[in-house]
Structures are given as structure tokens and as C-alpha cells.
Amino acid sequence: MPGRNFLFIPGPTNVPERIRRAINIPMEDQRAPDLPQFTLALYQDLKKVFKTKTGQVFLFPASGTGGWEAAITNTLSPGDKVLASSFGHFSHLWIDLCQRHNLDVEVMEVEWGEGVPVERYQRRLAADKKHEIKAVLACQNETATGVTSDMAGVRKALDAAKHPALFYVDGVSSIASIDFRMDEWGVDLAVSGSQKGFMLPTGLAIVCASQKALEARRSAKLARCFFDFEDMIKSNKDGFFPYTPAMMLIRGLRESVNMLFEEGLENVFARHHRLAEAVRRGVEAWGLRLCAKERKWYSDTVSGIYVPEGFNGTDVVKVAYQRYNLSLGVGLNKVAGKIFRIGHLGDLNELMILSAITGAEMSMRDIGIDIAPGSGVAAAEEFLRSTGKSFDTKIGATAAM
Ligand SMILES: *Cc1c(COP(=O)(O)O)cnc(C)c1O
Secondary structure (H helix, E strand, C coil): CCCCCEEECCCCCCCCHHHHHHHCCCCCCCCCCCHHHHHHHHHHHHHHHHCCCCCEEEEEECCHHHHHHHHHHCCCCCCCEEEEEECCHHHHHHHHHHHHCCCEEEEEECCECECCCHHHHHHHHHHCCCCCEEEEEEECEECCCCEECCHHHHHHHHHHCCCCCEEEEECCCCCCCCCCCCCCCCCCEEEEECCCCCCCCCCEEEEEECHHHHHHCCCCCCCCCCCCHHHHHHHHCCCCCCCCCCHHHHHHHHHHHHHHHHHCHHHHHHHHHHHHHHHHHHHHHHCCCECCCCHHHECCCEEEEECCCCCCHHHHHHHHHHHHCEEEEECCHHHCCCEEEEECCCCCCHHHHHHHHHHHHHHHHHCCCCCCCCHHHHHHHHHHHHCCCCCCCCCCCCCCC
């Protein structure tokens, strides 16, 4: 097929040419004497991405799921009580992982389309006078529904109850795309992965642990080997790894962090917000509804969009792929068939996002959904035009008379 695939799933995301080149290198010696100069500097810079001065970043050859496991197994013991909330495929899966590790998870069920129930957390924590709850889990960005939750609010809930539980955040589809503040929010374990905001291929679990979390590992009894912080700490100290690192991905991560810093983290967040807003204007113009129920839950990295009654969201995704070589996300689990998703994170600009809106619009019309041609893309265009950067027509080539 001529042209290229348009990848608009919420991970893996588009890998920029710069990162592809940085990864395309001959195999290297992971014990080379000059490797520490590279790795130690990278760890320092990764701390800036997590906005932490005192935390420690770990890189495991794994996906985000491995990051969940690393966070849990290094800091908890079998039977420990965990407070968590379930409102989508990913928040559910982390709970499932905890249960399979024999943790005692108290699950707050929340309607899909909403996020972490901060007030319920606060009441529950305040009632836990004996401090039996050892861990509080929160999914910052539920990728299945396009819902972002209030992480500062969870910290406030813990503080208001003067509760000492560790605070765990799933930031796989938010960190490096949506603001995240490890130290300010008192996050103890933050989990991310390489293939979303970091714009890399899948294969790295990127985990950040606070000093309190590192202290907890001394008494944590869950079995761990591959994901043991202890082994990592011993080797990372000198800039090496306890087993063969995924060096190509780590070289790519260096380039990814360079790109994030060149643009400026705050600008990266603002860009995600603006492109997400363009998608939302499109959805509104189509007369369709987001899966996220209220503005406060809207995600800047992924939008879940309800198709009208009688239509199947997965058909939209199939047609988009077959006819237009556009990859959109299907609805998962409880919202399978009811929604389709547009991933809008990572290496993305205005015309890229318009291509996804156009393709979604064409595909919806193809299966018979009654939306006015061009309506969504026009609304998105106008929003992007009215919020675009300034320009000067005097600069550059002038048309010859
Ligand atoms: C993608 C994702 C995960 C799982 O990551 P994998 O890399 O697929 O293991 C976990 N949580 C959230 C919020 C995600 O978006």
C-alpha cells in the first residue's frame, strides 16, 4: 500500500525519526568502561522527567506491566492490604496483578468514564485508624476510557487522614505527556513504560521509587528476582546493570529525554492538551459523546468516543484500517463495541491529529453513522487555527511578480 500507516492507538506511539536513528546502532558492550558516564547522566535526567530530587529511577527490560510488578513486589508482603479503584481495563489489570501476588486488595468499583474516587479514598483512609492499609493505588490516566484522575488529590486524602500508606501511581500513559510531580505529590512508586509518552518501541519498564519506598523494600517479603530493586541498586550505582540491559532502547531513551527537554516538559504538556482539545472539538461537532463523563476527567493523551446506539465502535476501527490505513484503538472490556479510541500522545502535531480526525470521520460515515461530512475536522481546524503560534508572512520567499 502506498503512503504510510497512521498510528493513532494510545501506545505504542509513533517513534520519531531521531529516536529511530539513535536506536539503529551496532550492538555494544554493556560492560564498556565508559558506559557509566552515559547511564549515570541519563538517570539524573530521568529524575527531572519524574520531577523528583530524591527518588531513584529503574529501567527494566519489560513493558509497563513489568513496572507494576516491580513496584508491588519490592515494597509489599503477602497479605498486605491495598486500596485501589477500578474504572477501566488498566486500573483493573493492576488490581488483578496484586491479587495474583496474594495481596489483600480492597477494590472500589467506579463507573467507567469516571476516575479515582478521591473523596471515598479519603473517608476510607480516615477510618483506617490502625493503618492496616499499606498501599494506595491510583491510575493517573485510564487508557481504556480516556480518563485522567487527580493525583494531587490522592496525596491530600492521605495527608488529611495522616495515613502512612505508600502511594503508587500508574503513569504508563501519562508520564512525559501529562504533568506528573513525584516529589510534590509525595508519590512513592511511579510506573511508566517506553512505548507511550516516551515515544520508544515497547520494551522498557521505567519505574521511579521514593526513599520511603526504597526503605520499604527492606521488610517487603513478596518474592522477586528479575525485578529486584536490590540487584539494580547495587549495579546501577556504578552505572551498570545486574543483567543484560536493553541497550538500544536505553540509547533511544536518551534521545527521547533530549527531545522532551528541548521542547520543554511544560510545552510538551501544553501541546498534548491543545491537540487533545482539537479532538474534543471534533467529537462535539460530530454530536458524539466522550467516554469520560465530565471535563475534569478528560484525558490529554487518549479520547474514548461513544458511537451512536446500534453501531459498533470496532467496525469504525476496522474500516479505518482497511480503507484508510489508519489505526485507531478499539473499546476494551466493558466498553468493547461501544467506543473507539483516538490515541493522541507522543510525537504528534496539528496535521497529524487532523489526519486521525478525518479518517475517523470518513470511517464513521462509511458504516452509516449520520454525521455531517467535514464537521469534526472543521471544528478541530478552527480550534487549531485560533490557538496556533504567531506567523509573519514577510519572512521567507516572496512570490515573483
Ligand atoms: C499501556 C498501559 C499499561 C500496560 O503497559 P504494557 O506496556 O502494555 O505492559 C498499564 N497502564 C496503563 C495506564 C497503560 O496505558
